[in-house]
């Protein structure tokens with residue numbers, strides 16, 4: 001293999017990965033329902049999920065039908081699935097003898113998947129199977145590496161939200177009264193100005209409500225969480241969900257994280273997200289799940305609750321959030337040191353000659369402790385080494401807010417932006433952005449046809465299945481090669 005293509009995966013191998021993925025077949029098994037009267041589907045549900053994942057690979061569902069219509073291709077694809085069913089002792093029926101069609105996929109998508117029930121099964125089952133896959137490649141191990149003080153990349157999940165906008169601009173429209181006096185939209189021809197009932201060109205009918213309004217057209221928003229190993233093709237998509245309203249990204253991400261946490265449990269130490277996670281969300285993740293959070297501090301807005309201006313060691317003025325006085329006993333009696341948070345980091349203050357507060361030291365970040373309360377909530381304490389001429393001492397600071405305010409978790413970060421652990425781990429988040437960017441590239445020819453958020457969410461699930469199938473194939477290949485090497489070494 002030349003260096004240029006080493007480690008990269010060709011189209012046939014990608015197709016094989018989808019057809020072989022036991023995770024995908026198991027997810028399909030959860031979608032199987034009793035067939036009462038009427039048409040019996042030509043294929044079990046997992047074949048429809050394979051079709052959906054291949055449609056992201058081919059960037060078109062019709063293209064998948066064309067590709068699989070070749071008898072040699074379908075024989076090959078079907079045999080891979082049969083081998084996998086046998087190898088993993090999966091209790092599912094065989095794929096039908098004839099290749100699946102786009103019409104079959106469309107029926108399954110609209111009748112079975114794009115429904116509250118179908119999406120509910122995916123939401124319940126996908127994270128569980130994904131966490132199993134993650135553990136097979138050494139991720140999210142509850143007994144794995146790292147600690148809350150220094151979380152490990154294998155026990156970090158990261159997420160991002162994105163807006164998928166329609167590729168076609170909504171057509172210009174005007175409102176006219178029809179013969180009965182009702183208001184209806186009409187579409188002027190861009191060249192002649194002649195009004196027509198249907199707009200010229202292609203558009204996403206789901207965005208029809210926006211017609212006739214100038215201004216931005218909203219797309220559909222989605223959130224995804226992942227974990228990844230150190231090698232290529234080791235990303236596991238842990239879950240995806242739809243953002244139900246503008247501004248609800250963080251709330252949606254918290255719901256999705258809860259679905260993942262149910263299965264991952266203490267396998268997760270750290271959640272990396274972007275600035276959409278503010279103090280209130282960070283506190284929620286810490287208390288409810290016992291995970292730490294890295295999310296970028298906002299730089300341009302007014303920090304919530306950070307009021308007192310202090311002079312930093314570099315001589316500039318910065319807003320600080322007061323954390324109270326750290327006291328310790330000395331032979332001369334108690335000695336106090338005012339602490340504050342600047343940019344998420346704990347600083348030690350004193351008064352200068354003119355009585356103004358000034359940063360005199362940056363306490364070293366020490367251990368992170370976590371306990372669990374009787375109500376099931378987690379409680380964190382962050383240790384800091386405070387310097388004093390009378391002797392250094394350790395102070396414990398809780399990063400939690402209260403019912404009235406999330407100012408403390410907003411301003412005091414367990415792992416601040418400039419911490420070595422943040423520099424080591426926060427880069428993972430760019431991989432979440434690249435997942436969304438790659439997904440959008442597979443939608444170029446279909447975006448306008450993917451009606452509504454439900455089908456958009458299914459596109460996202462399908463791309464996640466494709467991603468995880470590749471991860472699974474590479475992992476199983478590594479195991480197979482390992483077994484082969486072991487067998488070869490014995491000879």
Ligand SMILES: [Zn+2]
Pocket residue numbers: 328335336337387388389390
């Ligand atoms: Zn002191």
